[in-house]
Every structure is written in C-alpha cells, then in structure tokens.
Amino acid sequence: MKRLTFLLFTGLMGFSAQAQTVHSPGNKLTLSFQLSPAGEPTYQLRLGGRAVLKPSRLGMLLQGLPALDQGLAVARVDSSQHDDTWTPVWGEVQQIRNRYKELAVTLQQATGNNRQLVVRFRLYDDGLGFRYEFPQQPNLQYFTVQEEKTEFNLPANHKAFWIPGDYDSNEYTYSTTRLSEVNSASIEPIQLKSDPKRIQTPLMLKSDDGLYVNIHEAALVNYPAMMLDVDTQRFGLRSHLVPSATGAAAYLQAPEHTPWRTIIVSNKAPEVLASKLILNLNEPTKFPTTDWIRPQKFVGVWWEMHVNKASWNYADTSNIKLSGTDWSKLKPNGHHGANTANVKRYIAFAAKHGLQSVLVEGWNVGWEDWANNWKEEVFDFVTPYPDFNVQELQQYAASKGVKLMMHHETSSSVTNYERRQEAAYRFMKQYGYDAVKTGYVGRIIPRGEHHDGQWMVNHYNRTAQKTGENQLMVDMHESVRPTGLHRTYPNWLASEAARGNEFNAWSSGNPPEHETILPFTRLMGGPMDYTPGIFQIKLESWNPQRNQGKQVHTTLAKQLALYVTLYSPVQMAADLPEAYEQRPDAFQFIKDVAVDWDDTRILAAEPGDYLTTARKAKGTEEWYVGSITDENARTQTITLDFLTPGTTYEATIYADGKGASWDKNPQAYQIRRQKVNSKTTLKLQLAPGGGAAISLKPVRK
Template sequence: MKNMIKVVIACLLIFNLAACSNTNNTITSPDGKIKLSFHLVQGAPTYQVTYNNDTLVNTSHLGFEFKEQGSMKDQFELIAATVNSADETWQQPWGENKTIRDQYHQIKIELKEAGETGRLLNIFFRAYNDGAAFRYEFPEQKNLKEFVIQNEMTEFNITNNPTTWWIDANYDTYEKLYKSTPMSEAKWVATPVTMVTKNNTHISIHEAALTDYSGMTLKQNESGAYEADLTPWSNGDKVRTKAPMVTPWRTIQIEDSAAELVESNLIVNLNEPCKIEDVSWIEPMKYIGIWWGMHIGTETWYTGPRHGATTEKALADIDFAAANNIEGFVVEGWNHGWAKWGAEGAFDHVTPASDFDLEKVAAYAKEKGVMLIGHHETGGDIPSYEKYIEDAFKMCQRLGMHAVKTGYAGGIFPRGEHHHGQFMVQHYRRVVELAAKYQIMLDVHEPIKPTGIRRTWPNMMTREGVRGMEWNGWSDGNPPSHTVTIPFTRGLAGPTDYTPGTFDILYANAKNRVKWNDQDKGTSRVHTTLAKQIANFVILYSPLQMASDIPTNYEGHPAFQFFRDFNADSDESKVLNGEIGKYITVARRSGEEWFLGSATNEEARTLDVKLSFLEAGKNYKAEIYRDGDDADYLTNPQSYKIETKEVNAETTLKLVLAPGGGQAIRFVKL
C-alpha cells in the first residue's frame, strides 16, 4: 500500500545541565515560514510559534497536574535535544487525496525534574509547511508508573485577538451552530477552533491521534490564553494512565488562506500508519436509507402503523438504489428496542423487529448488488452494546453487510460518563478494531471528534459530530452560512457525515407529518436552494456519502442525475476558493472525471473559477446543475437549471449563486 521515500537526518545535542535554563531550541518548517521554539523559563517548559516572522503563539506554558503525585510544570532541567527531519510519501486506500506527503522537522526535548523525584518528561515538537504540533511522552521510569492526570497545563497564547469561528465546549455533543467573534469572546470552545489574524493568516487548533486519552476542549485563562481542558470521568479524573505513554498531538494548522487550510494534511500525517494488512474490502460508496421519514415525522423508528423499517419498504428502496447506481442502503429502526428508547438495556442489535425480515432483505440486497448497511443505535448504553457487539458484527459479516452506522444518542450509561471522555474514547477504539476484525466499515454518529484515526484504521470511514441535516427536520434548522462554515471548522478534523441531498426542501410531499420533537415549531424546512443540496455532495467530504431524502422524492427528478453519476471515491481534491462562513468551491477527481461543488451563504454571489485542474490539452463536457435565474433559498428554493458546456483547462467559468444557493458540475473527458 505504501510507496515511501524517507530521508532522516538526526543529530544529538547534549547541553551542559548548568546552562539549561538559558538554552533555546528552535526548528523551522521545511519551507522556512513556520518557526517553533522551545524555552525553559526558570525551569518551566514553554514554546512559541511564529509565521513569516509574525508571532502567532506567544510564550505558552506546558506541563501537568496529577491527582496524587503533585505537578510536573517547572523545576526541569534539559537533558538532551534531538533534531531530525523526515520526508515520505504514503498512499491511503481512500481520502480527499489518495497520495499524501508527510514532511516535517522535529525536535525531541528530554526533561528531568530537579530534586529527589527526578521524574522524566519528553516533548516532541514538529514543524510542517501547514502547521505545528507537539505531544508529551512519559518514558518508562521508576518514579512515575500508574498515575491520574488531573490537569493538562498546555497553553495556546494566541496573539492579537483574531477573529474566531467556534462552538461552545460541551462534553457530550458538537451539534451546534458556529459563532464568529473576536477570540476574546470565545471563552470555552470545542476543537477544531479556527481563527483569522489581522494579517489574514488562517489558524486552526485541534488534536491528532486521540487514542487512549480524554478529548480536549480549550478554556481561556485570566490572561486570555487558551488552556487545555480535558473531558472528565464521572469521578472527576481526567486521564487514567501509566508510563510509558504518549499523549495526543496538540495541533496548530497554519495557512495563508481559508482554501489552503482545508487542503492541510497535518491531522492524518500525525497518526500511525495503517494497521490493516488487506484493505481491499474498504470501499467508499454512495448510500440512501430509511431514515429521513423519521426525522420529518412521517414515519417512526418503532414498530406500528407508521413504522419505516418494514421488509416491503426496504425491498422497494433496494430496487431504487440498484436502478440508480447507488451502492449502499441503511435501515434505521430494523431491530428490537426502539419502543424502550432511553431505558437501560433497551436495544438488541441482533434481533429484527417483527415486521422486518433481515435475512430476506440482506439476501435481496446482495442479489441486487447493493450493500445493506447495518445500524446499531446504542442509546449511549455502552455495557449493553458491548455485550452484543461481537455477535452483531459476526452476523453482519455472514450477511455480506460490510458497513455499519452506529449511534450514541442520549446520555451515556454508566451515568456520569461523557461522550468525549477517556471512557468513551476507549470504547470507540475497541469498536473500530473489532469492526476491522470482521471487515466492517464504520459511520459513527454522536462520536468523539475525528483526529486522524482513519490513517491507522481506514475502516473508520466517516462520522457525524456536527449539527447535520437532521436538524432541518424538526427545528429552526441550519442557516445557509452553516454548510459554508463546516469545511473550515469541523471539516478540518476529518470526513463529515452531514447527510446532504434533500430535494423536498419545503416538505410539500411530506403528508401527515406528526410532531415528535420539542424543538419542532411547525416551521421546519431546509434553508438552501436545491442546487446547493447537490453541491454539498462534493463540498462536505465523506467517503460514505448519503442522499438524505426519501427515494420517492428523487424518482423522475432530472437533478438527481448528478448523484447517480457522482463517485464518492475521490483520488484528488482541490479547494479552488473560499472564505469562512461565506462561500467555498471544491473540485474532486474520481478516475478521469471531476466533480465540482460551489456554495454561498445567505448572500447572492458570482465567482470566477479557473478550470486549470483539468488535464491540459483535453476537452471536457461540463454538466452544470445551477440555481435558476429566480432562485432564492427563502422564496424560490427549488428553481434550478441543467446546462452543458464544452470546456478545457484554459476555461474560466462564471458561477452565479443565488442567496443560499450553489452549483454542481460534472466534467467528463471528451
């Protein structure tokens, strides 16, 4: 799978211990733009980050407080500093880009506490062309074995109060609308958190390789710097661990533009290489499902006269998928337990509901060449799910179901644990590894945020962790600015199962809707044009990409041809333009075809887009799905036009986007 070219240059710098407090250690990115400096200030470890000689992160402290073993935050001596560089190219089985370059300069700082304890702490710093990262290592040592981290004292002292796009920190959900304010008003935030400085430098703080640790939020201290705030266990512990161990990487993505920020590979590069030897069964795909009807209140998850997951309906939807070049089909509400929602031990993940013949549906899907995607809603009941999970995965493998959508809606059992704490991080990892054993791809809802695990376990395909399409079904919904904010915020963490593609925007075909959610005020609808719904298939990257609407709303609809032709297996991606919360244009290549998606916020916009990404010297047919001349997400959202043009790499297209609108284009080589 890997074609690697690697150059490693290492030198060991041993310093006089008496002079360590005055020693500065600096690395730069390969292109020289980013400078990452480590300093001991009166025995306390600190770092700084500059970009093009501007200080982005001023002196920021590092260290830990332990539950019963004091703190490790000062009184350090520098033992050694090891500098090395690496440059390798690796291949992933799927992704925005199949080929990734991993190039950085690194310094390993080895510290020892003064005095009798003499505890050891190492810090790795890396400088990439697209950002900086660091992590802690507790090496094996006699004076620190098992311990509980009560506070990670990592600071991000961002300078000059940049404009910040953020959501409030929450230990259990990321499903919120983004705010744009000065950083000084963003007091406690989830990551990724994205900023733009007065010099137009774009920054995003996040984490990578979160494997056995608590998820990090950021909270401002009295000086206005962000400090790591870790999601606690039910008793208040933050991280339970033992040496030797390493923490997740703390990441700072840095680019000149919003478009370049989206193209960063920093997060995946900081994860371990793939641990699955045979990845041939891991394949991106498009899918539909029995799902949207429940959200808009025309069907139910539980059995009864309005039950969505019936055998008859599933067979009909499989026929639709097979006839429309759609590779997958998910069924929510197929199993026992939905009538006991919220109760402990409610869900059974192996027994079908009384009106759903799982064996028949799975066999029919296989006959039709459609992947039946399993659905495991846990209701947050972890002990119950872990009791069923291996048998459920075995059953999926036997039935040819190589993908499962999991869900963790509601509070976590045992009560007091959080979705984003170490308890759940450990659970999510067990599920991913067990799924790989049974050749199952995962789509996780109510997840821990992505931190690049997809490199190590590429069966971790996509996850929610965002305020997605479903909120349009039973609340005030998502404003047009939301989906042109996601790529620059949550999308920087990894693939996003937003589930775009609703065509019945005003629910005109949703007869006999029944209110089931307290947030439904009777005004629910989708706040985009139809053309933007199509564009979001390209913009909101997911290797498992869903067309969210009820299949009958697609039947005979000319605009659905784009999804029929769309290929979720991307080879190469280009972000052609973008401003956070305003607009974005993305092009993705699948084989010899390119797909383009462009979208705007509430404002109408005209964008000139150069097609230089097309193969030079070749002509292409551009199949254009655009907003109609009178389209407007508020007054006329379903107005659209389909046109064709002959174009080439020299062509500049003028994209006219309606308020809340978009445009999608397929480029086919002539």
C-alpha cells in the first residue's frame, strides 16, 4: 500500500521565520535549519537530546560567479511527508519502506542577480539526506562548480574508520583513529598521494558514549565523488569534490542537482547496517522489464593468475613487436590460463555443483601490452587469443546449462572502451554472454581525469545504462564506490571499489579486522564483489617460489561466513576447483548459500571487531548465518528467534576447528549438525581471524 501526504508552506523574500525545525516521522531525529547573521545557510542534527552534528555551514562555490554561501535570504519554504513501500528487484529484504519528512528551502542572493539555490532535506528515523538544487533561472544557466562548502561538524573527537582521499583508488586497509589523529602522510599511496587529512566516504564514526554515525552520499550522477577534509582541532569535516582534468569539480546546466549527502545515525551498530536510507534516496529503475536480471554464483579463470599458477597474457613479449602482431603465429607461453581446455574444466565443475556462471579473464588479445603504459589502444574486446575458441566454448557451456561471464579490462583507456562498447556488447549477445565484469586498472584516459571525477562517474552510469538496454548485467571493478544506484540500474549487480580478497595474494594482505569494517564503510552504498571462498589459505602450494609466506588472513570457516556478512547478489567461489574438490564437505555451504534474500537480521555488530548476520533465502524458509571476528577470538551467542515458531530446522554449523587461527592454523574446521527451533540458543566459538557459517533448513515431516 502506498500513502502520500503533502503539506506546503510558502513565504516571500525576506521570510521572517528563517529558523526551521523538522522532526523525523517517529520523532527520533530533529533537524534544524537557519541562516546566520551573514546569510550563511546552516543545519544541525540531534538524536533525542544528543547532538549528532553541531551547526554546520552549507553552500556552493562557483567558478567565475559569486559564491552561493552567504548573503542569502529565504525566499520560500516547502515541507512535505512521504510514506510508501517498494519491492527491490533483488536485495537483502523483500520490501523497503520509504518514510520521511521533507524540507525544501529556496534561498535567494540579491548580490548575485537574484540567483536561487534550493537546499532539500529528507529526514528519516535513521538519518538525514540533503542535496543542493539549481532551478531553471535566467541568471544561472551553464555554470561550473569549483567546490562545495558542505560541513559535518561533530560534537566530539569520535573514533573514525577511514582510508586516504586518493582520487583514483579505494583499495586501502582501514585506519582506526580519533578524528584528531587522522593523518595519511605515512601511508604508501596506491595511485595518488592525497592531502594527509583528506579521507574518503563512506566514513564510519563512533562517539565515546556509543553513538554510531555514518557519512556518505546517495545517487551520484553527473557529479564527482565527495571526499572529506578533517579539521583535527575542531573535529569538523568539510566536503572536497574530486577535481576534473581542468581543476574544476563539475560542469552543469540548470536545472540540475547534486547527489544527496547522507548521515545515518543510531545508538545501535546493527541499525546502521540495516538502514535503507541510501537506497531510498535513489530513483526507481527506468528499465521496462527486469526478469532477465539474475543474481548468481560463479567460478572463474582468475585466482590461478593471482597465485602465479597461470597468466593473463598469452605470449612472452621479450622478442615480439606488439604493434600489428599476428597472434596466430606466436606460440603460447605455456601457462596462459584462458585456454579452451582449461575453461571447459571450469564449466564442467560449475555444472556439476550447480553454479550458474564461469568468468574468464585473459581471453582477449592485448594483455602483453597494457600495464602502466598509459596507452590509448590496447584491447578491442572482440578478438580472442588463438587458444580460446569462442564458438566451441559457447556450445559446451550451453550443453552444460552454464553461462560464460565476459571480462572487459579497459586498462583505464576509457575513451577506447566507449568507442568499442556497442561492438563488444553485440559480440557478447552473439556468443551467449549475459554478464560482464569491467575493470579500470591504471591511470584514466582521457589523461588527467580521475576514477572518482565527474567524467568517470558519468561513464560508469552510462555503462550501467547501456548494458541494461542490451539486457546485460555488469560488475564493475576499480570504479567509484557505490551510492545506491543499483536501485536505478538493477543490472549493476556489484562493484569492487575497495580492497578485495585478491590483495591477500600479492601484497601484505588484508588484516583480520578488514571484513568487519567493510560492511560499515564500503558496503553502505551497495554490494561488493569481494571474491570470498578461498580454501587453500596458505598460497605456497600453488607456486612455492613466488608465493613464499603469502596467505589469506582468515580461517577457512571465516571465508564461508563472508558469503553472508558481505552482501552481494553475485558471489564468486573464488578458489580453484581442485581446492574445493579436496574439501567437498565445506564446499557444500557455498553450493547451498543463497545470493538473494527475503529478510536480513543483523544479530550482533561492532565495527572493527565482529559481525553476525542472518538472512532468509528468497522464496524459501531456509536461513543462513555468518559470524566473523577480527584478530581476537570471541564467543558469539545467538538466539534463533527469527525462525518460524513451531518449525524444526536442521542446523549445519561450519565452525573453526580446535586450535584454529588465521595465522598458524587457518584451515582447521569442523562441521556439526543439530536440530533447532526458534527458542534455540547457539554458542559460536570464533578463532582469531575466524568465523562460523550456518545453514538452517526446515525438517521435512
């Protein structure tokens, strides 16, 4: 049922009651808006009697025009309230309630030829969203945003979970410090060295008295991503927009609006994770049909390259001239992973175990000539290597009931990719591919643009639109971090946009706390393709010489739990088939666990420490539980009161084995089964860096 009520209050220029106060629908939060004596717009937010944000300034700095940040008067105030329920195409819950009160303040600046700016607030019981709007007006048509003057002034020196404000990468481990201690000067940059006090969103904060605050953005369209500059003395945050190649932030034409700036707040950590505020601030999908969009699990020719068992490239480049190379005349290097026989092996494995798709990386010519060259023409996305038979693999996959997943590594030559997208998508349709993983490794072309700037944001959104128009699903890697646009583009199944599991294969790895922080940071905006499911934790067995000392920084049981705690509608069984064949009992959980859900319950959570999540599989009575910890061993006690009363379930518990730990004994696990019901309490013993995964299936009478 939908219910919509509008209330409207308007005023004239010089509106006397400039202070406006709005209470959230359930009276949990209070928003106050006011102009300072200098005509500066300010807002503040409270949860009950507690300050969430102190008075914080708003405003826009425009290039070549007077700034819209002071000397403003209130021309009009509109308020409304909204309450409806909508059904996502896929997701963590079956239905989502969208209930808020809205305040829209139209500001006018006499010294700027009466230019107008609207600040629109939507206040929910779990947080606030606001954005700037530029109405159509004679004195502001084409304009350039230099910067915003958006502030988030905290009342105290909160604990913060943050990564550096790199314009081109978010693949960092998280630092946990006080706001006063934020400083990335000693952190080695992945792409671009940032201002040492500049950090990325989503930013997770916790006060000393137990208030949890998350700051991010929603519906990032035609605009650069927002970073945050930290005032380490006054504990304030100020927006910083990723610049374009010219140094400006955004080129706009009225009417236009910015993304929503979001603040999610609660005195309970699980409620932050349960919030749907960011999704609610995005537009519904414009696709006429969505039945072709299918959440799925997949395997792939991928991890074997990361562990140095195979290569992406086909030939040794030491004695060849790459320009104009006739690939049919070259001999393989002997360890090219994307060859027909090897891909068939993965297809057969997927078919045997009920996995829907097989990703193949390194199938197309060009891998010998792209890394770090900042080269315009590398890949054409339609020419396979000589040992990759597209038609034969199409026929074999179809005979097994398995789909092949395309891979488009752009080498960050995005102009090249955009020129070739239509041909690439026709090629996919011709050979039966209905999903593509895109990649953006390296420095962006056009040169000078950034991964998180307006130009690239528009590219990601155009790619989601174009793939959707072709009824193709997309999973983007090295993209800007998500902002809930999977509601608008439900074919945009996931992104990477953070430090994934692969970093365990060729770097210092991800510390055990990493996966307990990600849900409170990166995943607040949307699903992540984290690539869980690594069973061969110690990587030396794949290549002793090149993998010496390398390992995944979790236990095997925690890898299973990640399928539940790190939400995504597209989940990879990331290890090699032989790793799963050695442990079929543990692999059973990956085969069973769902990727689309009717209900989600956050049973216990603390950022940086632990997380326990329960989910109900779409269209069934089956539940799955994942519980993970950081480097500390923990006991997690959970009550199964979310189960249907009066129904008996069989619980299969995949737990850390005796003496398990992420560093010394990561592959020790145990599996036990017991009958449970809604009154049962389970005690889970989590090893250091460990976890537990549980499947709960009704017992048939």
